[in-house]
Amino acid sequence: MLSPEHAIGYYSVLGFEREPFSTSPDPEFFYHTCQHDMVLTNLLIELRLKRGLSVVFGDVGTGKTTLSRRLLHELNKRGDMIFHMILNPAFNNEAQFLNSLVRNFNIDCPGNDDLKNNDIMELRDSIEKFFIQKTLEENRTITLIVDEAQKLDLATLEALRVLLNFETNSHKLIQLVLLGQLELYAKVIHMSNFMDRISFKFTLNPLDVKETKELINFRIAKAGYRLDKNLFLDEAVSEIYNYSKGYPRKIIMICHKVLKELVMQDSMIVDRQLVMDVIHKEKQFSLALENENLAMMN
Ligand SMILES: Nc1ncnc2c1ncn2[C@@H]1O[C@H](COP(=O)(O)OP(=O)(O)O)[C@@H](O)[C@H]1O
Numbered sequence: 001m002l003s004p005e006h007a008i009g010y011y012s013v014l015g016f017e018r019e020p021f022s023t024s025p026d027p028e029f030f031y032h033t034c035q036h037d038m039v040l041t042n043l044l045i046e047l048r049l050k051r052g053l054s055v056v057f058g059d060v061g062t063g064k065t066t067l068s069r070r071l072l073h074e075l076n077k078r079g080d081m082i083f084h085m086i087l088n089p090a091f092n093n094e095a096q097f098l099n100s101l102v103r104n105f106n107i108d109c110p111g112n113d114d115l116k117n118n119d120i121m122e123l124r125d126s127i128e129k130f131f132i133q134k135t136l137e138e139n140r141t142i143t144l145i146v147d148e149a150q151k152l153d154l155a156t157l158e159a160l161r162v163l164l165n166f167e168t169n170s171h172k173l174i175q176l177v178l179l180g181q182l183e184l185y186a187k188v189i190h191m192s193n194f195m196d197r198i199s200f201k202f203t204l205n206p207l208d209v210k211e212t213k214e215l216i217n218f219r220i221a222k223a224g225y226r227l228d229k230n231l232f233l234d235e236a237v238s239e240i241y242n243y244s245k246g247y248p249r250k251i252i253m254i255c256h257k258v259l260k261e262l263v264m265q266d267s268m269i270v271d272r273q274l275v276m277d278v279i280h281k282e283k284q285f286s287l288a289l290e291n292e293n294l295a296m297m298n
């Protein structure tokens, strides 16, 4: 048994160059499952055709943020794109939202200097002028990506809808990509004039067992694992799948803990028993946490 300190650098002990199961949404570690790939391709087509509004729904941990980073990675490669991503769209009112666009797209606007322009018509005018200049005169594509879009309030959703009214005969002047949990669907379903404008929508689902195995193997290969033998036995993968139900976030989290445990136990192969031990500890830990919370509430 190795010390916990030793396990901190577990990935180098196991022959990795980098940490394979980091939870940051690194586009390098993006695994192209069929559905992730399909969504990405479609989003890029929508942007190229300037169709306006695309929406990606998905439960917590299905890979929306990772997908948006991958999209940014693609947009960065193109010279004609002007884009901005909102990570936490909690705006108090329309003026605040429009001001944030003015600031982030660097739009000339009267009153912009003190960032306190509350004249909605003036803000909209400046934004529209900017869209026209960039899109029609300079042939650029302006894209706004909103992650955690379920946090958008109705006023901001309505403001987004108004932005989509800026259009020519053939295309929209701004491209919107919203990524959000299923609550977003509940919000927009009643806004028929918003729903009508969605030109591409997709719901990300958890992975199946085959994709779970592929995701794990992709991550370890990407992190530099070069040994011939399978690090994760199939029986271990199927246990990970049962526990995670195919949610990438849970897969990554449990694999990280499994590899740490592997190093602590000084072994080289992940089998079912090891995964079961880690899951058992994980469940006990959650239970203890729950009890502690209950005790604090009483
Ligand atoms: N296609 C993918 N390839 C590799 N890792 C992924 C993929 N999708 C999700 N992940 C991993 O799963 C975790 C959760 O993904 P995230 O994008 O944060 O989900 P969401 O935003 O839907 O809650 C992240 O750690 C991410 O690295």
Ligand SMILES: [Mg+2]
Pocket (backbone or CB within 6 Å): 064, 065, 066, 147, 148
């Ligand atoms: Mg997210």
